């Protein structure tokens with residue numbers, strides 16, 4: 198995977214996501230559809246914001262991410278928390294990932310799935326999701342919408358700055374792949390040091406995701422506009438899927 202090296206140090210400051218809302222949504226769905234879930238795996242956990250918020254809610258957590266730098270941010274936070282040792286962080290490259298056993302729920306937030314740019318790899322990821330979920334296990338994840346790629350990210354340049362860093366995030370979308378180019382200018386005394394990193398994401402339609410869910414015997418329980426209980430709209434930027442391992446499935 199590319200990216201999430203220099204970005205890691207600035208991710209929490211600039212991500213601009215409503216983690217409280219995300220975690221509340223996830224907890225509501227775990228309660229509504231889960232069978233008393235206790236162990237949750239957070240795929241593409243990044244700097245651990247969702248993982249550690251769920252830990253604080255009393256769940257045992259496993260966070261998986263391919264970026265050492267992002268995981269390092271998660272570990273710093275974990276190590277200052279009570280019961281932090283109930284969160285295990287593993288550095289693994291998707292789509293392959295390995296757990297010690299099965300879990301009650303898998304979550305994946307903030308378009309981590311869009312970073313899987315090969316359809317066969319995405320299929321493989323869903324295979325592992327199915328493999329590592331207990332019967333009645335829940336799968337909750339989001340993807341970026343076509344609207345977001347076409348109307349918000351395409352040909353876009355976001356600029357972020359504070360007293361120590363200036364960085365710009367440029368994005369281009371070709372209808373399927375979105376290329377992100379990030380340039381960081383970090384203050385070093387009287388100079389700024391430039392670092393560049395690239396990321397690639399792939400747009401997946403609702404139908405593509407539904408096909409994979411069906412292939413790996415998940416029932417789709419809810420499809421939402423982000424982390425709200427609203428149906429997706431024309432201008433939804435993020436689509437959240439709540440699915441459960443199909444009952445009676447003996448595979």
Ligand SMILES: C[S@@+](CC[C@H](N)C(=O)[O-])C[C@H]1O[C@@H](n2cnc3c(N)ncnc32)[C@H](O)[C@@H]1O
Pocket residue numbers: 198201240241242243244245246247261262263264267289290291292305306307308309312313
């Ligand atoms: C947008 S961040 C989301 C982080 C976190 N889920 C959150 O809600 O803040 C995407 C994360 O996916 C991870 N990621 C992207 N591609 C990956 C891959 N192929 N293998 C493992 N991790 C990957 C990145 O390192 C990054 O931490």
